[in-house]
Amino acid sequence: MATLQKIRNRGVFIGIIIGGALLAFIAGDALKSGGSLLTNSRNEMAEIAGESVNIRDFQNRFNHNLEVTKMMGGQNSIPSDQMDKIREQVWQQMVQEIVMNREYDELGISLTSEEVWDMVTGNNVDPTIRQLFTGENGQFDKDNVVRTLKQLMAAPDGTPQKAYWLNIEESLIAQRTLTKYNTLIAKGLYIPTAYAKNMAANGSKKVTFDYIVKNYNSISDSTVNVTAEEIKAYYNDNKELFKQGESRKIDYVPFSIEPSTDDFKYTEKWIADMKADFIAEGNVAQFLELNSDTKFNTYYFAKDENSNKELDAFMFAGKKGDVFGPYDENDAYKLAKIADVKMMADSVKARHILIRPLNGDFKAAEAKADSLKQLINKGAKFAEVAKANSEDQGSAVNGGDLGWFTQGRMVPEFNDAAFSSKKNEIKIVTTQFGAHLIQVVNLSKPVKKVQIAVLDRKVEASQKTFQTAYAAARKFAGENQGRDAFFKAISEQNLTRRVANLKKDTKLIPGLESSRELVRVAYNTDNMESVLLNNDNSAVFEFGNKFVVAILSNIKEEGYASVNDVQGTIEREVRKNKKAEMMIASMGKNSKGAQSLLSVAQKENLEVKNAADVSFQSFQIPGAGIEPNVIAIASNSEKAKLSAPIKGNQGVYMVLVNDVKVDELTEDAVNVFKARMNQNYQYRTNYQSMQVLRENANIEDKRYKFY
Numbered sequence: 001m002a003t004l005q006k007i008r009n010r011g012v013f014i015g016i017i018i019g020g021a022l023l024a025f026i027a028g029d030a031l032k033s034g035g036s037l038l039t040n041s042r043n044e045m046a047e048i049a050g051e052s053v054n055i056r057d058f059q060n061r062f063n064h065n066l067e068v069t070k071m072m073g074g075q076n077s078i079p080s081d082q083m084d085k086i087r088e089q090v091w092q093q094m095v096q097e098i099v100m101n102r103e104y105d106e107l108g109i110s111l112t113s114e115e116v117w118d119m120v121t122g123n124n125v126d127p128t129i130r131q132l133f134t135g136e137n138g139q140f141d142k143d144n145v146v147r148t149l150k151q152l153m154a155a156p157d158g159t160p161q162k163a164y165w166l167n168i169e170e171s172l173i174a175q176r177t178l179t180k181y182n183t184l185i186a187k188g189l190y191i192p193t194a195y196a197k198n199m200a201a202n203g204s205k206k207v208t209f210d211y212i213v214k215n216y217n218s219i220s221d222s223t224v225n226v227t228a229e230e231i232k233a234y235y236n237d238n239k240e241l242f243k244q245g246e247s248r249k250i251d252y253v254p255f256s257i258e259p260s261t262d263d264f265k266y267t268e269k270w271i272a273d274m275k276a277d278f279i280a281e282g283n284v285a286q287f288l289e290l291n292s293d294t295k296f297n298t299y300y301f302a303k304d305e306n307s308n309k310e311l312d313a314f315m316f317a318g319k320k321g322d323v324f325g326p327y328d329e330n331d332a333y334k335l336a337k338i339a340d341v342k343m344m345a346d347s348v349k350a351r352h353i354l355i356r357p358l359n360g361d362f363k364a365a366e367a368k369a370d371s372l373k374q375l376i377n378k379g380a381k382f383a384e385v386a387k388a389n390s391e392d393q394g395s396a397v398n399g400g401d402l403g404w405f406t407q408g409r410m411v412p413e414f415n416d417a418a419f420s421s422k423k424n425e426i427k428i429v430t431t432q433f434g435a436h437l438i439q440v441v442n443l444s445k446p447v448k449k450v451q452i453a454v455l456d457r458k459v460e461a462s463q464k465t466f467q468t469a470y471a472a473a474r475k476f477a478g479e480n481q482g483r484d485a486f487f488k489a490i491s492e493q494n495l496t497r498r499v500a501n502l503k504k505d506t507k508l509i510p511g512l513e514s515s516r517e518l519v520r521v522a523y524n525t526d527n528m529e530s531v532l533l534n535n536d537n538s539a540v541f542e543f544g545n546k547f548v549v550a551i552l553s554n555i556k557e558e559g560y561a562s563v564n565d566v567q568g569t570i571e572r573e574v575r576k577n578k579k580a581e582m583m584i585a586s587m588g589k590n591s592k593g594a595q596s597l598l599s600v601a602q603k604e605n606l607e608v609k610n611a612a613d614v615s616f617q618s619f620q621i622p623g624a625g626i627e628p629n630v631i632a633i634a635s636n637s638e639k640a641k642l643s644a645p646i647k648g649n650q651g652v653y654m655v656l657v658n659d660v661k662v663d664e665l666t667e668d669a670v671n672v673f674k675a676r677m678n679q680n681y682q683y684r685t686n687y688q689s690m691q692v693l694r695e696n697a698n699i700e701d702k703r704y705k706f707y
Contacts, residue, residue: 043055043056044702045058045702045703045705045706046058046094046699046700046701046702046703047698047699047700047702048094048095048098048099048697048699048700049098049099049102049696049697049698049699050698051098053094053098055706058090058091058094061090061093061094062086062087062090065086065089065090066078066083066086068163068164068167069082069086071160071163071164084507087707091703095694095697095699098697099690099693099694099697100177100178100181100693103181103693104177104181107181107184109177109180109181109184110177111173111176111177111180115176116169116172116173119172119176120145120149120169120172121142121145121146121149125140125142126172126176128168128171128172129145129168129172132168133145133148152165182685182686182689185685185686185689186682186685189678189681189682189685191674191677191678191681193670193674196670196673196674196677197665197670199617199673199677200665200669200670200673200674201665202615202616202617202635203615203616203617203673204615204662204663204664204665204669205615205616205635205660205661205662205663206613206614206615206660206661206662206663207613207614207615207634207635207637207657207659207660207661208610208611208612208613208614208657208658208659208661209610209611209614209634209637209655209656209657209658210597210608210609210610210655210656210658211597211608211609211610211611211621211624211630211634211653211654211655211656212597212600212601212604212606212607212608212609212653212654213606213609213624213648213650213651213652213653214583214586214587214604214606214651214652215650215651216576216579216580216583216650216651218651219579219582219583221575224575224578224579224582226571226574226575226578230574231563231567231570231571231574232563234570234573234574235563235566235570239560242560242561242566243559243560243561244556244558244559244560244561245503245556245558246503246504246556246557246558247501247502247503247556248501248502248522248523248552248554248555248556249499249500249501249502249552249553249554249556250499250500250502250518250522250532250550250551250552250553251486251487251497251498251499251550251551251553252497252498252499252500252518252548252549252550252551253473253476253490253495253496253497253498253548253549253550254496254498254511254512254546254547254548255469255470255472255473255476255546255547255548255549256469256545256546257461257465257466257469257545257546257547258461258465258469258545259331259459259460259461259462259465260461260462260464260465260468262462262464262465263459263460263461263462263465264459266462267332267333267457267458267459267460268326268328268333270333270457271325271326271333271334271335271455271456271457272326274291274335274455275323275325275326275335278323278335278337278455279321279323279337284296284337284339284453285453287453287455288453288454288455291455292454292455292456292457293332293456293457293458294454294456296339296453297452297454298412298415298416298451299407299408299451300340300342300344300407300419300449300450300451301315301449301450301451301452302346302447302448302449303316303447303448306452308327308329310324310327311324311327311336311452314336315336315338315450315452316448316450318338319338319341320338320339320340320341321337321338322337322338323335323336323337323338324336324337331458331459332456332457332458332459333456333457333459334454334455334456334457335454335455335456336452336453336454336455337452337453337454337455338450338451338452339451339452339453340450340451341448341449341450341451342448342449342451343446343447343448343449344419344446344447344449345419345443345444345445345446345447346406346407346444346445346447347404347405347406347407347443347444348404348405348418348419348421348440348442348443348444349402349403349404349405349440349441349442349443350402350405350418350421350438350439350440350441351382351383351386351395351399351400351401351402351438351439351441352386352390352392352395352400352402352414352436352437352438352439353369353372353382353385353386353389353390353392353396353400353436353437354390354391354392354433354434354435354436355368355369355372355389355390355391355434355435355436355437356391356433356434357434357435362430362434362435365430365434365435366428366430366435368389368435369428369435369436369437370428372385372389372437373426373428373437376426376437377426382399382400382426382437382439383399383400383401384399386399386400387399387400391434400439404442405418407419411431411432411433413429413430413431414429414431414436414438416429417429417436417438418438418440421438421439421440422440423440423441423442423443424439424440424441425439425440426438426439427439461545469547470540470547472547473540473547473548473549474539474540476489476493476495476549477531477538477539477540477549478539480531480549481530481531481539482529482530483528483529483530483551486531486549486551498511499553502519502522502523504519504523504701504703504704505703505704506519507519511546512543512544512546512548513543513544513545513546514543514544515541515543516707517534517535517541518532518541518543518548518550519704520704520705520707521533521534521535522550522552523704523705524704524705525552526552526555527552528551528552528553528554528555530551531549531550531551532550532551532552580647580652583645583651583652584645584647584652586604587600587604587645587652587654588644588645590603590604591642591644591645591654594642596642596656597642597654597655597656600642600654609623609624611623611624611634613661614631614634614635615635616631616632616635616636618631618635624648624650624653625649625650626649627648627649627650627653629646629647629648629649630646630648630653630655633646633655634655634657637655637657638657639657639658639659639660640656640657640658641656641657642654642656643655643656
């Protein structure tokens with residue numbers, strides 16, 4: 001069962017494959033279970049291509065993925081941020097499954113058992129399988145695959161290795177099916193040679209030209225009037241520019257739970273009262289463990305290394321046992337005691353041998369480290385033992401050499417062992433990484449260093465302060481539940497007003513800790529006339545150190561923004577167009593009969609600038625920015641012929657081409673360009689075809705109701 005253990009040990013690698021493959025489908029018929037549940041709108045989490053997705057089905061799928069992730073990582077619990085990622089992966093899997101399975105059925109795309117077998121142990125083994133079953137000799141072991149599959153088939157359901165394998169197999173099937181689909185789409189794309197030749201020719205021609213530009217900001221906005229009719233006409237003519245996604249806006253008032261003056265005084269007195277006990281205590285580490293907000297730091301400070309200059313001066317003027325303070329620092333009151341003073345190296349040069357624990361067995365790792373220590377004590381060379389046994393491959397190749405390092409660079413246990421060692425002494429120390437054999441081979445010149453024990457107590461809001469903040473929030477909410485009263489009270493009471501623009505999937509409102517609940521509440525109502533209520537039917541939300549009272553201010557549905565919403569944008573664009581017309585008329589008049597660009601520039605009070613080696617495919621004009629219209633006209637203009645005024649993004653231009661260079665366009669060059677275009681289209685195909693399918697599926701995402 002060695003390979004089965006290997007599968008388990010490669011859990012993180014496999015997890016990346018599965019977790020990263022948003023196009024993967026976890027096979028099963030969870031979406032087809034129980035027709036009666038799907039009719040219950042309260043449990044409907046989404047509608048995809050007319051198919052209802054039930055929250056219970058989604059949760060079952062999520063729970064399955066969660067358990068697989070735990071087994072792969074050997075974890076009993078999963079952090080909340082990782083759970084959010086798994087939940088998002090499940091959503092993408094379900095969307096992909098429903099959308100793509102319809103396409104596969106319509107196009108007759110499927111995977112036979114023979115193809116699956118070929119991916120695992122045939123002539124076209126998938127890279128995932130190949131990497132998993134490649135031996136130490138670097139060769140793929142096909143026989144080992146067959147043996148492992150037989151073992152897995154005989155293993156009971158629920159065996160971790162069997163679950164891992166099924167997930168790998170399902171992911172491979174999904175990826176290969178999608179590859180078939182993408183290949184089918186890609187084969188339908190074709191770049192005509194004539195088109196490729198024309199595009200290549202556009203890139204082979206480069207022009208150098210002089211230009212002048214009259215910026216739009218040279219005309220004051222106040223001199224250009226824009227009417228409501230013009231705004232409406234522009235909106236109607238360019239409506240597609242104003243498509244918008246859904247969003248909601250809330251206004252809210254935060255009531256911060258900040259420590260009061262009494263809270264500061266209380267904490268200061270508490271520290272002062274502890275001073276006598278702190279002075280008398282001999283075991284400072286234990287004392288801090290029981291009484292301090294921060295644990296004992298074993299670090300030894302050199303002179304001028306502590307950022308608190310007064311404390312630094314005290315440390316190097318005092319003796320062991322002396323106490324400094326109370327003093328306040330970073331919203332905490334502190335006492336500092338000199339715990340130890342010694343002469344020690346600033347840096348050490350060391351080497352080590354790392355033995356990682358197998359299945360968390362640190363005692364076995366320590367026992368192996370001890371046996372290696374005995375081997376070295378009997379004459380074996382440390383470097384050779386490290387090369388043969390250390391699991392820190394980065395240093396093992398150098399005989400375990402870690403080079404020179406200063407105090408605090410390594411994890412605490414390793415650091416303490418290294419800096420308390422004598423030259424060439426060998427120690428065994430256990431860290432989170434395993435058991436280490438450490439040997440310090442050189443030390444810098446010893447200097448005086450001081451270790452301090454800091455007793456600290458952070459100033460926190462008391463229950464009284466907490467209640468005061470809550471009472472203020474509750475009073476505000478109770479007296480100002482309506483929209484008009486809400487905003488009037490903010491102004492009259494000079495309260496802080498915050499605004500948040502939300503999407504359905506917004507996880508966190510900036511400045512509000514764990515604020516997903518407020519997003520869900522804002523999306524579960526259309527009422528903009530009264531303050532929002534939480535799950536306890538209260539208008540006061542609590543997020544970290546803030547109480548919040550909020551109101552829904554705006555609802556934007558997916559579709560087209562209203563004229564009023566985009567009025568400012570349209571007004572700026574219409575005004576710019578009017579300025580362009582004025583500038584074009586002026587420059588056109590001043591260029592009549594002109595023999596040079598300089599003469600026009602002088603009349604318009606402009607500077608002649610130069611741009612070199614610009615082609616039709618250039619992204620921007622050096623010194624002018626992104627100006628596609630100007631580039632297109634300049635790259636196709638005749639040499640020494642003054643252009644007409646050109647409307648650009650930043651202003652109105654005129655150009656005069658001084659030089660034209662055309663690179664030789666060989667058949668090989670055209671073929672290379674064509675291949676590059678083909679490749680670019682292939683890349684875009686996979687993404688864009690999926691986007692079109694998703695858009696046509698009319699996905700109605702209601703996850704916000706549940707998460």
